[in-house]
Amino acid sequence: MKPIKVGLLGFGTVGGGTYQVLTRNQEEISRRAGRRIEVAAVCRRDLAAARTQVGEGVRVVADPMDIVRDPEIDIVVELIGGEGVARDVVMAAIAGGKHVVTANKALLAVHGNEVFAAAQARGVMVAFEAAVAGGIPIIKALRESLAGNRIEWVAGIINGTTNFILSEMRAKGLDFEGVLKEAQRLGYAEADPSFDVGGVDAAHKLTLLSAIAFGIPVQFERAHVEGIVGLSSVDIKYAEQLGYRIKLLGITRRRDELGGIELRVHPTLIPSQRLIANVEGAMNAVMVQGDAVGTTLYYGKGAGAEPTASSVVADIVDVTRLATADPDHRVPHLAFQPDRMDATPILPMAGVRTAYYLRLRVADETGVLSRITTILAENDISIDAVLQRESREGERQTDLIILTHVTVEERMDRAQEFMQSLPSVLAPIVRIRKEELA
Amino acid sequence: MKPIKVGLLGFGTVGGGTYQVLTRNQEEISRRAGRRIEVAAVCRRDLAAARTQVGEGVRVVADPMDIVRDPEIDIVVELIGGEGVARDVVMAAIAGGKHVVTANKALLAVHGNEVFAAAQARGVMVAFEAAVAGGIPIIKALRESLAGNRIEWVAGIINGTTNFILSEMRAKGLDFEGVLKEAQRLGYAEADPSFDVGGVDAAHKLTLLSAIAFGIPVQFERAHVEGIVGLSSVDIKYAEQLGYRIKLLGITRRRDELGGIELRVHPTLIPSQRLIANVEGAMNAVMVQGDAVGTTLYYGKGAGAEPTASSVVADIVDVTRLATADPDHRVPHLAFQPDRMDATPILPMAGVRTAYYLRLRVADETGVLSRITTILAENDISIDAVLQRESREGERQTDLIILTHVTVEERMDRAQEFMQSLPSVLAPIVRIRKEELA
CATH class of the missing domain: 3.40.50.720 (NAD(P)-binding Rossmann-like Domain)
Structure with a gap:
């Protein structure tokens, strides 16, 4: 031949x-x-x-x-x-x-x-x-190895630059800007890093994973894209105290009750004991949840x-x-074609279901925690954990950290607006999504 | 159609x-x-x-x-x-x-x-x-996804029963026998568990991985098979103090300088920070090292x-x-056939290259450590770390833990024989292999 x-x-x-x-x-x-x-x-x-x-x-x-x-x-x-x-x-x-x-x-x-x-x-x-x-064979895994499964969700660390930066921030307690410079010096980040640190590169890849996992057309323009710019090492530290790591995840999830699919890239708290939370440096990893196979994970070098x-x-x-x-193409769609081209809609972020990490800079005075938890309760958001830093001698303000259970993003948007308007809340609220991946 | x-x-x-x-x-x-x-x-x-x-x-x-x-x-x-x-x-x-x-x-x-x-x-x-x-698509990964690679080695946790038992032994500080009973009660171990805990099931799977990774015929009868029976929680604890976990690994490695292949199943110390060291309970994971892709890992449920x-x-x-x-079979070996049937030999264990964990019960007297390290040096085995437990009040003996660098197994066999014959060595030496997997 x-x-x-x-x-x-x-x-x-x-x-x-x-x-x-x-x-x-x-x-x-x-x-x-x-x-x-x-x-x-x-x-x-x-x-x-x-x-x-x-x-x-x-x-x-x-x-x-x-x-x-x-x-x-x-x-x-x-x-x-x-x-x-x-x-x-x-x-x-x-x-x-x-x-x-x-x-x-x-x-x-x-x-x-x-x-x-x-x-x-x-x-x-x-x-x-x-x-x-x-180098991770995730496309083939989704298309062929998991062909028997109804895929429920896919979540991945699919950008090495940002994972390197987040790993360094955690290991050295440094903030984003300092680590970015080091990453550029070492060749882990481009001179213009915006594509990576802004989440666009991860969103490109997630769009392809989503298309294959759910057999839908690519819809990059509908992806929610948040990067790691401005992420503070203080939040990495608090997250760690609560048993979580922060990773830039691409997440796509089937939401049959709404007839749609979530497609989102953003910093995410993950329980420290999850394998994917321990993927360090420039390495990549993708988790896939299938109805038959359960959870699988694929790990390797994401670039080079x-x-x-x-x-x-x-x-x-x-x-x-x-x-x-098959030189005569007797098998249609032999490989590498989406299952169908009808557009299952990508859900707007307001409809996404996730949990949250909140950091509030609050006045150290009686009743603050009560006012905040009341707002959350009124919006049907239940609390998973609270961490209140002891205020230092002479300080009149403190950090209040709240982990919520899963809720709908529009509820959190509303609650955040109310909390932010309280006079005791002294700085913009930091909000990071949290996923159990189980 | x-x-x-x-x-x-x-x-x-x-x-x-x-x-x-x-x-x-x-x-x-x-x-x-x-x-x-x-x-x-x-x-x-x-x-x-x-x-x-x-x-x-x-x-x-x-x-x-x-x-x-x-x-x-x-x-x-x-x-x-x-x-x-x-x-x-x-x-x-x-x-x-x-x-x-x-x-x-x-x-x-x-x-x-x-x-x-x-x-x-x-x-x-x-x-x-x-x-x-x-459920882990490791056969397809090896055969298709890594088709461009020369595979260097494959190492995996490929028996859920033994991984469940080892995870429980570590978490609860219990010995093998106690945990086995619990595993049987929970359905993680068979009434007759010998196939699993003796390493035979893992060796069957490893034989297939080896055949596919290196394109050789199956040679199960040449596999070295050791299980976890009799493994002591004390060694799990010492390993942990030194930064290692103990897992039952199946390892197959290309050894071109000898024109052969290693094929072995045995308890193995792995650095705690490796992803595979953190695979807990009945889960499985397989690492593959390819010359182009580097390290990859595949994780999921190994049974059910x-x-x-x-x-x-x-x-x-x-x-x-x-x-x-291809109804006319115009492509030979279309799938699922070994590359060739000529028998690349499986190396005897004496020729295997690995590092070791040694636990010696020794008399608490001057010169013991010197005599033992001399034997190792005479056999060209270099020491990576030593942990000597302080002997308790009134005790006349103590545990001496040694981690070696990589050596050849026949050297360690010889050194062990000499060490065992020392009068100050009071009990059979415990020896567990150690792999860096990097």
Whole structure:
């Protein structure tokens, strides 16, 4: 059988890593695919640099369309990133009847419906394991391994930069700004970190997880996105005293009673004894709750050249096996297509069910706690725990920490407004969502 | 396209769970498989009982061969267990050209080579995700998701009974015997627990993981098997003081310098901060180290009706998709076949590289520590940490705890023999292996 020919578009960190892995482990990879896999061409603007990186038999081009239009190429691997050239290249590859493997979460989270529909119409596959959580095989787990399950929810640490920052803040008791600078120095954060620390990158990935878990179209524009900017180490410390860690989680949950789905990224308190609460540094982890399997967790490196390449190569092998098995596309939706395109609505945040951590700076005077707990009770919010810091000698104000049970966010919005208007509440209330993940 | 017809052999806990899941989630499962999946027949000796469990359209038989010989059946799901009837049924199904899905680790660990060879010759699939770690999709992760990697090692908590017992021993400071009784009362341990607590069940599963990770034939008879019988809570306590937990691990590691593979099940000290050290109760977890992806971990329920059914159904969906895509078997080894049948040797324990925890009951007199450390040094074993318990008032003996760095087991065997022969060493030395898993 003739080899499968792969074209790599984008030859930076992940592209280089993919080439390395495909070359180094070629024999084993080809055996597992049941067919020889060869990199036939790579695309990099700096042709001379690319030439030094690849072997003799590999064509080097500067224009990605040279690969997309090459009739020899079976699989186009898009590692350019972003929503510009990458989008044109992917759409052109699909139109040309080529299978696509991509690590591009932004492209798929925003334009996925268009991409998937085009692929379905043309009978080609679009595989994107590397787009979510780097080397962790979470897409395949959701699509295939848990195929027997009705997925209830997915919750993940899916951005390494923010997890590194939060881990350092906790370990060293430092605030966000100081740790961000260290992370930038160490290469864990970009010079412009807003995409990561603002939660957008996590929301891109969560959008894809949600689509696959619930078989719905991507709806990134409906995701609730909060990052970790301004998070205070004081809250990390209080949370720890109460038995919780704070992580930036992407959470998507089926809410059948409302016929909708929650889709949200925000800092979240998690019980310290949960495995996912102990995922430190730049590592990623995703929890999946299925009706049959119960809780499962998948852990690994969420970024980096070779961890990401591991997922890219797994997709290349899958596409090779499936394309070889089914050259006539006799199985519809063979892989990597959402189950259906009807839009199960994403719920507005006001309807989300979650618990809360509240930190209130209050005057140290009689009756404050009573007034606050009355407001919570009037809004049907029940209290799980209270921590009142002893005020220091001469201080006239103190921190009051409240953990609530699960409620509906709009109730908490209303209660917070009332609490904030009390004269004894001296500063803006800090509110962080809390999930038991059980 | 006509539906895929499934026959369930064995209708106990997992069989019943599989039927439940296939029925409850039939619509979603069929959509994901790209084809309707129907349970056409079930086999249970008690026909009347089976009749009450299944719907009108399902045939109920008492003889498994009635299903195996039924030309209507496409996939035989073997959930009988054991190596007797189950083996006959599986071999007959393969001979009849039917695909097989099984949860039977004992059968495959012992007779897997015969089963896989027969399946390969006949062009059918044998899928066994449910045979290892219940609901955790570790077989697919190794075979497909990590297909780009050269696997370095796999280490797992793959027996829930022993992990439950060890968790309870640590939490309550109790010894093995007491906790075993509690586990039996709660249904976490069988009336005859020897298969679990002796490590055989874990070794069956590890044998399968090893075969898939390294593409070698199953070689259960070469596995080193140690269980947790007789493990003392005192060692769990000392380990904890030194920053370790004790888990029953199955470990398989590539040792290229010797052209062999380690395959061993035994109690193991693991650093407390490792995620896998914090896997408690009856939960399972498997770590995989790949050259590209680095460390990954997979966590979930290792047993139970529906978690196991989750994996059985995933296999049924996979077989359905692949059988539909490739009815002419144009892709050799489409799935679930070892890469090659040449026997990479399993290394004898004497050649295994690991570190150790040693507990010596010694006379509380001058020079003991010096004599012991001299023996270790003479055998090229370097010491990582020493913990000497203060002897109590009037006591003339004390516990000496030593952690070593990594060495070769035959060196430790020799050193232990010398240490044991010292007059100051008053009781049999307790030796537990220690792995950093990093």
